[in-house]
Amino acid sequence: MSFVNGLHFNNIRGDIYGGLTAAVVALPLALAFGVSSGAGPIAGVYGAIFVGFFAALFGGTPAQVSGPTGPMTVVMALIFTQYTAMFPNDPGHGAALAFTVVVMGGLFQILFGVIKIGRFIQLVPHPVTSGFMSGIGVIIILLQLGPLLGHATTGGPLSSAQALPEIFANPAVYALLLGLLSLAIVYFLPKRINQIIPSPLVALLAGTGTLLLFIPEGEVSLLGEVPTGLPGLHLPILNLDWSLLTDMVKSALVLAMLGTIDSLLTSLVADNITRTHHKSDRELIGQGIGNTVAGLFGGLPGAGATMRTVVNVHAGGRTPLSGALHALILLAVVLGAGGLAQYIPHAVLAGILIKVGTDIIDWDYLKRLRNAPKAGVAIMFVVFFVTVFVDLISAVAIGMVMASFLFLQRMTDLQVKSITAINHPHEEAPLTDHEATILGETKGQILLYHMEGPLSFGAAKGMVKRWAEFNDYQALVMDLTDVPALDFTATRAIDDMISDTLAMKRVVFLVSARPRVMKFLVSQGVIAKLNPNHIHKTRVGALCHAAQILDFEPEGCET
Numbered sequence: 001m002s003f004v005n006g007l008h009f010n011n012i013r014g015d016i017y018g019g020l021t022a023a024v025v026a027l028p029l030a031l032a033f034g035v036s037s038g039a040g041p042i043a044g045v046y047g048a049i050f051v052g053f054f055a056a057l058f059g060g061t062p063a064q065v066s067g068p069t070g071p072m073t074v075v076m077a078l079i080f081t082q083y084t085a086m087f088p089n090d091p092g093h094g095a096a097l098a099f100t101v102v103v104m105g106g107l108f109q110i111l112f113g114v115i116k117i118g119r120f121i122q123l124v125p126h127p128v129t130s131g132f133m134s135g136i137g138v139i140i141i142l143l144q145l146g147p148l149l150g151h152a153t154t155g156g157p158l159s160s161a162q163a164l165p166e167i168f169a170n171p172a173v174y175a176l177l178l179g180l181l182s183l184a185i186v187y188f189l190p191k192r193i194n195q196i197i198p199s200p201l202v203a204l205l206a207g208t209g210t211l212l213l214f215i216p217e218g219e220v221s222l223l224g225e226v227p228t229g230l231p232g233l234h235l236p237i238l239n240l241d242w243s244l245l246t247d248m249v250k251s252a253l254v255l256a257m258l259g260t261i262d263s264l265l266t267s268l269v270a271d272n273i274t275r276t277h278h279k280s281d282r283e284l285i286g287q288g289i290g291n292t293v294a295g296l297f298g299g300l301p302g303a304g305a306t307m308r309t310v311v312n313v314h315a316g317g318r319t320p321l322s323g324a325l326h327a328l329i330l331l332a333v334v335l336g337a338g339g340l341a342q343y344i345p346h347a348v349l350a351g352i353l354i355k356v357g358t359d360i361i362d363w364d365y366l367k368r369l370r371n372a373p374k375a376g377v378a379i380m381f382v383v384f385f386v387t388v389f390v391d392l393i394s395a396v397a398i399g400m401v402m403a404s405f406l407f408l409q410r411m412t413d414l415q416v417k418s419i420t421a422i423n424h425p426h427e428e429a430p431l432t433d434h435e436a437t438i439l440g441e442t443k444g445q446i447l448l449y450h451m452e453g454p455l456s457f458g459a460a461k462g463m464v465k466r467w468a469e470f471n472d473y474q475a476l477v478m479d480l481t482d483v484p485a486l487d488f489t490a491t492r493a494i495d496d497m498i499s500d501t502l503a504m505k506r507v508v509f510l511v512s513a514r515p516r517v518m519k520f521l522v523s524q525g526v527i528a529k530l531n532p533n534h535i536h537k538t539r540v541g542a543l544c545h546a547a548q549i550l551d552f553e554p555e556g557c558e559t
Contacts, residue, residue, distance in 0.1 A: 008319060009321075011316070011317075011318045011319055011321075012321070013316065014315070014316025014317060014318060014322075015316065015317050015318065015319050015321040015322040015325065016321075016322075016325060017315045017316050017317070018063075018311075018312040018313065018315040018316045018317020018318075018322040018326075019312065019317060019321070019322040019323065019324070019325030019326040019328075019329065020315075020325070020326075020329060021198075021311050021312065021315040021317075022065045022308045022309075022311055022312040022315070022317065022322065022323070022326040023325075023326040023327075023329035023330050023333075024197070024198055024201050025198040025200060025201070025307060025308050025311050026048050026052070026065070026067055026305070026308050026326060026330060027045070027048075027201065027204075027330060027333060028200040028201055028203070028204040028349070028352055029044075029048075029067075029068070029200055029305075029307075029308075029352065029356065030044040030045045030047065030048040030067060030068055030300075030330070031044055031045065031204075031223070031341060031344065031349060032044070032200075032349035032350075032352050032353045032356075033047070033068040033069075033070075033073040033300060033353075034047070034068070034300060035223065035346065035349055036073050036077060036140070036143060036144070036153075036349075036353055037068075037073050037076045037077045037080055037300055038077055038080040038081055038084070039076070039080050039095065039098070039298070039300060040226075041223050041226050041341060041344075042226050042227050042231075042298075042334070043298055043299055043300050044068050044073075044299075044300050045299075045330060045333075045334055046231050046294065046297055046298055046299030046300070046334075047067060047068045047294045047299035047300030047301065047302050048067035048068055048299075048300075048302065048327065048330050049299065049327045049328075049330050049331050049334070050290055050293045050294040050297055050299050050327070051066045051067050051068070051287070051290035051291060051293075051294050051299065051300075051301070051302030051303075052065060052066050052067045052290070052302070052323055052324070052326055052327035052330070053290070053323075053324050053327035053328070054286065054289045054290035054293055055263075055283075055286045055287050055289070055290040055302070055304070055323065056286075056320040056321075056322075056323030056324040056326075056327070057286070057320055057324060058282075058285060058286035058289050058290075059282060059283045059285075059286025059287060059290075059320070059323075060267070060278050060279030060280060060281070060282030060283035060284075060285075060286060061266075061267040061270050061271075061278035061279075061283050061304065062274075062276065062278075062318065062319050062320055063270050063274050063276075063309065063312060063313050063317055063318050063319070063322065063323075064263075064266060064267060064270050064278075064283075064304045064309050064323060065304075065305055065308035065309045065311075065312045065317075065322070065323045065326055066263070066287065066290060066302050066303060066304050066305060066308075066323065067302045067305050067308065067327075068300040068301070068302045068305075069262055069302060069303050069304075069305050069306075070136060070137070070140050070353075070356045070357060070360050071133065071136045071258055071262050071303070071360070072255070072258060072259060072262060072300070072301050072302055072303050073140075073300065074136050074139050074140060074143075074392075075251075075254055075255055075258055075301075075392060076098070076102070076255070076300055076301055077143070078156065078391075079098050079101050079251050079255070080094075080095065080098045081155070081156075082098075082251075083095070083097040083098045083101070084098070093237075095298075096234060096237050097237055097244075097248065099234045099236075099295045099296075099298055100234075100236040100237050100248065100295065101248050101251045101252050101255065101295075102252075102255065102291060102292075102294060102295030102299075102300075102301045103236050103291075103292050103295035103296060104236075104248060104249065104252035104295075105251075105252040105253070105254075105255030105256045105259065105291055105295070105301055106256075106287075106288045106289065106290070106291030106292030106293075106294070106295060106301070107252075107288065107292055108252055108253060108255075108256035108288070109256045109259055109260060109284050109285075109287050109288030109291060110284070110285050110288030110289065110292070111288075112256065112260055112281075112284045112288070113281045113282065113283070113284030113285035113286075113288060114281075114285065116281045117260070117281075117284070118260070118264060118280030118281040118283065118284050119280060119281070121260060121261055121264050121280070122264075124261065124396075124400065125376070125379070125399075125400075125403040125407075126365070126376075127365075127376040127377070127379040127380040127383070127399070127403065128379060128380075128383050128396065128399035128400060128403055129261065129265070129362075130362040130365040130380050130383075131379065131380040131381065131382065131383030131384040131387065131395070131399060132261075132383050132384075132387055132392070132395055132396060132399065133360050133361070133362055134360070134361045134362045134365075134366070134380075134384050134387075135383065135384045135385070135386075135387025135388045135392075135395060136357075136360055136387060136392070137357040137358060137359070137360035137361035138157070138357065138361065138384075138388050139157045139357075139387070139388055140353055140354070140356060140357030140360065141354050141357040141358065142157045142160040142161055142164075142388075143156075143157065143160055144350040144351075144353045144354050144357065145160065145164060145167065145350075145354075146160060146163065146167050146350075147175075147179075147221070147346045147347060147349070147350035148175070148176070148179035148183075148347055148350040148351060148354065149167050149168065149171040149172060149175060149176050149179065149347075150171060150172020150173075150174070150175030150176060150220070150221065150347060151163075151167050151170075151172070152221075157388050157389065158388075158389055172219075172220070174215050174216075174219045174220050175219075175220050175221065175345065175346070175347040176347070178207050178210060178211060178215075178220060178345050178347040178348050178351075179347035179348065179350055179351045180351070181203070181206060181207055181210060181348075181351070182203040182206075182207050182347065182348040182349075182350070182351025182352060183351040183354060183355070185199055185202050185203040185206055185351075186199045186200060186203050186351060186352055186355040187355060189202055198311065199355075200352045200355075203348060203351060203352055204344060204348060204349075204352070207344070207345055207347070207348030207351075208343050208344050208345065208348065211343065211345050211348075212343060220345045220346075220347065221345065221346045221347070222342060222343060222344065222345055222346070223341055223342055223343075223344045223345075223346065223349075224342055225339075225342050226339065226341040226342055228334060228335065228339055229334070229335060230335070231297040231298050231299070232297070232298070233296060233297060234295070234296055234297060234298045235296075236295075236296070250393075253393070254391075254392060254393045255291075255301055256288075257393070257396070258303075258392060259287055259291060259301060259302070259303045260284055260287075262303035262304060263283055263284070263287050263303040263304035264278075264280055264283065264284075264304070265304075265306075266303070266304030266305065266306045266309055267280065267283055267304055269306055269309060269310065270304075270309050270313065273310065273313050273314075274313055274318065283304075287302075287303060287304070290302065307359070308326070312326070365380065375406045378402075379399055379402050379403055379406070382398060382399065382402060383395045383396070383398065383399035386398055386399075408456075408458050409458070411456065411458060411459075412456070412458035412459050412462065414453070415453060415454075415455055415456065415458065415459035415462070416459050416462035416463070416466065418451065418452040418453050419449070419450070419451050419452070419459075419462070419463060419466050420448075420449075420450040420452075421447060421448070421449050421450075421466050421467060421469065421470060422439065422447070422448045422450075423439065423444045423445075423446060423447045423448070423470060423472075423473055424439060424440070424444055425437075425439045425440050430450070431448075432540070434540055434556050435448075435539060435540060435543055437554055437555060437556065438540075438543045438544065438547055438554040438557065439543070441547070441552055441554045441555075442546075442547050442550060442552050442554070444472055444473065445472075445473055445474045445475060445550050445552075446473060446474070446475045446476075446477060446543060446546050446547065446550070447467075447470050447473035447475070447476050447477065448477045448479065448539070448543065449466075449467060449476060449477065449478050449479065449497075450479040450481075450482070450539075451463070451478075451479070451480060451482070451483050452482040452483065453482065453483065453484070454483070454484055454485045454486065455483055455485075455486040455487070455490035456486070456487050456489070456490060457487055457488075457489030457490065459490060459493075460489045460490050460492065460493040461493075463490065463493045463494070463497070464493050464496060464497060467497050473506070474506050474507070474550055475506060475507045475508075475509065475546035475547075475549065475550060476497070476498075476501045476506060476507070476508045476509070477509045477511065477539070477542045477543055477546055478494070478497070478498070478508065478509065478510050478511065479511040479512075479539050479542075480510065480511060480512065480513040480514070480517055481511055481512045481513075481514075481539070483513070483514070483517055484514060484516070484517070485516065485517065486517060486520065488524070491520060491521065491524050491526060492524075494521070494526060495524065495525075495526045495529075498526065498529055498530070499529065502529065507531075507534065507546065507549055508529075508530060508534060509530075509534045509535070509536060509542040509545060509546055510527075510530055510534065510535045510536070510542070511536055511537075511538065511539050511541075511542045512536065512537050512538065512539075533545075543557075544556075544557035544558070
């Protein structure tokens with residue numbers, strides 16, 4: 001395995017331009033995410049630098065650009081608010097706890113990569129991710145409406161929603177004008193200009209320029225002084241009581257899971273536009289290293305960033321060199337021009353973030369709601385509302401449980417429908433002519449019970465119910481030819497049917513269970529209940545044997 005996945009120097013020009021373009025897009029977003037998180041604008045830039053650099057070097061998606069994202073910022077804002085509120089007299093200690101959570105989240109992501117959990121993320125159903133991401137998009141919008149109109153953010157999404165009537169009734173005029181200017185640029189900047197200068201940067205420059213030229217000093221809330229130079233090391237706080245440590249572990253797991261989902265979804269986007277295949281587990285290790293280092297230096301956690309990745313690829317970036325270069329360019333900006341950021345209005349950043357929020361919402365799925373399966377729509381809306389009004393981890397957990405139960409129900413229905421129980425031949429019966437002749441001549445005395453496909457616990461009750469519909473037979477022929485696997489509960493159901501049939505002084509035959517299935521039936525004591533001579537390789541052989549035991553002599557059966 002190469003030290004840096006996908007690194008080569010055959011595309012240096014494209015990687016340089018891609019990294020430069022991605023950095024131009026990343027700068028205003030990093031500042032905005034930093035402000036939104038509560039940790040300050042420089043935390044967003046530090047996050048973009050460290051996550052972007054180390055995820056590029058050690059990740060598994062060569063063209064991916066990483067850094068703070070909307071979903072990760074929403075979670076970080078909640079974490080930062082929670083821990084700084086615990087220590088109102090020492091907010092620095094609360095901030096240190098929050099960055100310790102970021103380090104822990106990064107370590108969890110590394111662990112996810114090592115134990116190869118990345119492949120399981122693809123099992124998350126689209127309605128769950130759709131509701132989850134759309135909910136995060138709405139949270140970002142709710143949190144930024146206040147700053148857009150010149151008011152401070154009033155807490156979480158619920159309190160922000162409750163404050164909207166007062167905010168809309170008392171807007172700060174100058175802030176609103178700057179916010180509307182920012183919105184107009186990020187939504188309506190002509191595509192040909194956007195390809196040269198990304199709309200977030202245009203909004204940042206235009207909004208700040210308008211403020212400096214036309215708006216009286218003190219009328220609009222600004223970022224204020226932004227630290228410059230290299231960041232200091234934030235050593236994790238380890239002397240924690242048990243309850244606080246437990247709470248921090250939970251928060252770190254939320255960050256790690258969200259970062260995993262966010263990054264791998266972006267990796268799929270990168271695969272689609274570069275016609276490559278990412279290495280999901282290596283990507284998680286790279287993201288984990290990036291987030292661990294970011295937490296150590298006071299940076300926001302991050303993930304694979306879709307907009308920055310797409311911009312990078314379209315500009316020519318193809319290798320990790322582009323992502324690493326984007327981070328180094330941001331570092332150069334911090335070292336050389338970080339002080340200029342103090343004049344950026346909060347309202348301008350709010351306009352940029354509202355566009356980010358609307359982009360995160362899964363409009364494609366919402367457009368298909370009318371024709372989408374109702375169960376999937378229900379899951380999507382449940383996950384959406386739980387995301388917005390409860391918390392993110394509960395939303396994913398509830399969505400996965402709902403999706404799992406619905407999937408199980410569908411699989412159970414299919415498994416039960418695949419069961420065929422026949423004692424009289426008819427046109428729709430899946431029988432050969434010889435089999436139909438045997439069943440016809442035995443006049444309902446033989447019940448052919450055929451199962452197909454893997455059998456699980458969900459189908460067990462339906463298996464027994466289908467068998468119990470027949471009473472007037474004397475021989476049960478159980479055909480497991482087309483069953484590739486079964487679980488313990490399905491085996492118990494088969495055992496019960498065999499035991500009950502034998503208890504009624506009837507005979508039971510088994511047809512050609514596959515080696516894996518037969519081995520499991522033997523281990524569970526099912527085969528021991530059968531006469532060894534009643535186990536046949538073919539269904540015709542079992543039917544003939546059953547007919548002869550019942551004193552019938554069907555045509556074509558050897559005596």
